[in-house]
Amino acid sequence: MSKTLPQLLRREQVAFLVRDRRAWGDHLNRVSSFLGEGLQAAEPAHPVLILGAGSGLEVPWDLAPPLTTGWDADPWSRVWTLLRHRRWAPWVFEDLTGGLADLEAAARRAAVEPWSQRRRPMAVASRRLAALLPYLLPEPAALQGWISSHRPGTILVANVMGQFGVVAERIVETTLGGRPWLEDPEQVDPLAEALERWTRRALTRFLGVLRESGAELWLVHDRAVVWGGGSVEVGPWEDDWTRQLHASGAELEVSDALAGVDVPTVLTGGSLELTRKKRWIWPLTHGQRHLVEALALRRRG
Numbered sequence: 683m684s685k686t687l688p689q690l691l692r693r694e695q696v697a698f699l700v701r702d703r704r705a706w707g708d709h710l711n712r713v714s715s716f717l718g719e720g721l722q723a724a725e726p727a728h729p730v731l732i733l734g735a736g737s738g739l740e741v742p743w744d745l746a747p748p749l750t751t752g753w754d755a756d757p758w759s760r761v762w763t764l765l766r767h768r769r770w771a772p773w774v775f776e777d778l779t780g781g782l783a784d785l786e787a788a789a790r791r792a793a794v795e796p797w798s799q800r801r802r803p804m805a806v807a808s809r810r811l812a813a814l815l816p817y818l819l820p821e822p823a824a825l826q827g828w829i830s831s832h833r834p835g836t837i838l839v840a841n842v843m844g845q846f847g848v849v850a851e852r853i854v855e856t857t858l859g860g861r862p863w864l865e866d867p868e869q870v871d872p873l874a875e876a877l878e879r880w881t882r883r884a885l886t887r888f889l890g891v892l893r894e895s896g897a898e899l900w901l902v903h904d905r906a907v908v909w910g911g912g913s914v915e916v917g918p919w920e921d922d923w924t925r926q927l928h929a930s931g932a933e934l935e936v937s938d939a940l941a942g943v944d945v946p947t948v949l950t951g952g953s954l955e956l957t958r959k960k961r962w963i964w965p966l967t968h969g970q971r972h973l974v975e976a977l978a979l980r981r982r983g
């Protein structure tokens with residue numbers, strides 16, 4: 683696994699938990715009742731897997747069947763869960779994308795001259811990394827291996843997919859020793875674009891493994907991030923999430939949290955059908971609201 687990942691996730695988790703949560707009540711109720719429904723619908727004779735289990739802020743562990751395993755690469759997540767829920771669940775601490783170690787190694791290769799061990803200037807490192815990224819193919823082998831040996835009947839994906847791109851960015855910044863991104867939004871940023879494509883590959887492979895898992899799926903994730911303070915409403919469901927957001931007053935600045943991947947499109951078409959779909963706004967902090975998407979997919983028939 684990536685050397686930087688455990689420390690990075692632990693820091694992010696602490697930052698997440700110390701945020702002002704006064705405006706999170708509605709989001710936490712919705713996410714916990716949705717995931718709770720998934721846990722109650724699970725067949726207790728089959729293993730259940732909770733991906734991105736974190737500290738259990740959003741997961742009602744009291745409803746989890748006995749054969750439930752948590753999965754989160756934050757080394758403190760299991761202990762946080764014990765403290766919050768009095769549940770010492772079996773746990774996996776692996777990287778869910780399977781690609782962050784390779785990403786970190788590529789960033790190190792780009793950042794440092796192998797013959798002198800000297801750091802390259804940021805612009806050079808950034809160009810080199812942008813050229814290496816297309817060759818990286820994240821493969822969630824640990825997840826695939828766990829699924830083949832345990833055959834879970836239900837998998838919950840608890841608000842982790844929107845983190846894949848954010849964590850990849852942090853690993854690049856940490857390894858290159860600063861922010862390599864071009865600040866001018868009018869300029870094409872080859873590294874940002876290459877990393878966005880890496881994230882798209884990571885999400886698509888991850889979802890491919892879930893689609894082939896044979897399990898019923900309950901997913902909650904950030905679909906988009908809305909920046910700025912103007913008012914925003916979520917209208918009735920639209921397959922295209924951008925059409926569901928309505929601004930009044932100021933124009934919206936919105937970024938895609940899933941690098942252009944449409945989750946229902948990737949997951950349906952085979953043996954799974956979409957049985958629940960919902961989106962709502964989570965006011966994370968001042969000037970940053972997340973459009974959250976909750977989807978349940980059950981086996982046909």
Ligand SMILES: C[S@@+](CC[C@H](N)C(=O)[O-])C[C@H]1O[C@@H](n2cnc3c(N)ncnc32)[C@H](O)[C@@H]1O
Pocket residue numbers: 691692695734735736737738739740741753754755756759776777778779782840841842845846849
């Ligand atoms: C927004 S938090 C989810 C909170 C969690 N559902 C809860 O109830 O506390 C995202 C979680 O995903 C984990 N995570 C992020 N990227 C990961 C990765 N590549 N592999 C494994 N876990 C990851 C983080 O450590 C964090 O706990």
